[in-house]
Amino acid sequence: MSTRRPSAPLRGPARILVAVYAVLAIAATGRSGFQIVDRFAEAPVAFSLSAVAAVVYILATLALAFRWDAVAWVTIGFELLGVLVIGALSIAAPDVLGLGDVDVLDRAFGREGTVWALFGAGYLCVPLALPIIGLVYLARGRRSRVA
Amino acid sequence: MIDVFTIVLIAVATLAGVLCVVLGLVGRKPADLTILSLVAVEVLLLAQVVISIVAPFTGDHPTGNLGEYWVYLVTACLIPPAAIAWALADRSRWSTVVLGVGALAIAVMVYRLNQIWNVQLA
Numbered sequence: 001m002s003t004r005r006p007s008a009p010l011r012g013p014a015r016i017l018v019a020v021y022a023v024l025a026i027a028a029t030g031r032s033g034f035q036i037v038d039r040f041a042e043a044p045v046a047f048s049l050s051a052v053a054a055v056v057y058i059l060a061t062l063a064l065a066f067r068w069d070a071v072a073w074v075t076i077g078f079e080l081l082g083v084l085v086i087g088a089l090s091i092a093a094p095d096v097l098g099l100g101d102v103d104v105l106d107r108a109f110g111r112e113g114t115v116w117a118l119f120g121a122g123y124l125c126v127p128l129a130l131p132i133i134g135l136v137y138l139a140r141g142r143r144s145r146v147a
Numbered sequence: 148m149i150d151v152f153t154i155v156l157i158a159v160a161t162l163a164g165v166l167c168v169v170l171g172l173v174g175r176k177p178a179d180l181t182i183l184s185l186v187a188v189e190v191l192l193l194a195q196v197v198i199s200i201v202a203p204f205t206g207d208h209p210t211g212n213l214g215e216y217w218v219y220l221v222t223a224c225l226i227p228p229a230a231i232a233w234a235l236a237d238r239s240r241w242s243t244v245v246l247g248v249g250a251l252a253i254a255v256m257v258y259r260l261n262q263i264w265n266v267q268l269a
Binding site: 012015016019020023026027030031033034038109110111123124 | 211212214215218219222226230233237239240241242244245248249252255256262267268
């Protein structure tokens with residue numbers, strides 16, 4: 001599967017990717033954890049999805065750091081899919097997420113705010129940009145190994 | 148929260164962030180300037196902790212959830228030391244950039260803290 005020398009340290013830009021993923025993972029986990037403990041009933045679908053996202057972010061961070069290529073592809077791909085689908089739903093069909101009676105901006109920034117709502121707007125759209133960058137990084141790595 | 152202090156904190160964190168990212172991208176390894184900029188951010192964060200403990204006693208209560216505020220604040224306080232530890236362990240230009248990423252993350256988190264304290268409803 002992976003033919004990168006496991007003993008070689010991660011290249012520079014890869015470390016930035018890991019660092020940003022780590023911060024996002026911490027932020028998303030903290031926020032969704034607190035929301036579930038404190039007010040789960042207010043938006044159970046949105047908060048549950050947010051918790052899943054947080055776990056996937058943690059896995060993605062670890063996968064990038066320890067070069068578990070397959071896990072990295074799956075987790076980052078899942079996140080990109082997630083931010084696009086949930087982002088679109090949060091704008092076009094918020095009822096599906098149980099956010100029908102929440103103000104548009106509050107779906108990302110308010111007490112019911114979650115990491116993927118409004119395409120990650122509550123986190124400066126980092127949840128949207130990061131998986132794209134992550135997939136490009138993984139794809140380049142694969143290409144250089146095949147060549 | 149003290150509005151002026153919050154603005155100063157966000158400004159310092161943003162400045163430190165931009166500084167470290169730029170210096171890292173031009174090839175500087177972590178040095179006094181970059182590491183101390185993160186130390187400055189941490190000192191201000193710790194001051195924010197003190198302000199947050201005192202505030203309710205002076206009649207300044209958060210509109211949002213106090214527990215949520217503290218989870219955020221404690222998490223934020225952990226980030227500069229983690230970034231500094233990373234930079235000291237791996238002295239390369241990229242860890243300077245990581246210092247910057249950490250500082251910028253703090254800037255955003257303090258903005259969120261202000262939202263929880265002054266805008267969001269509990």
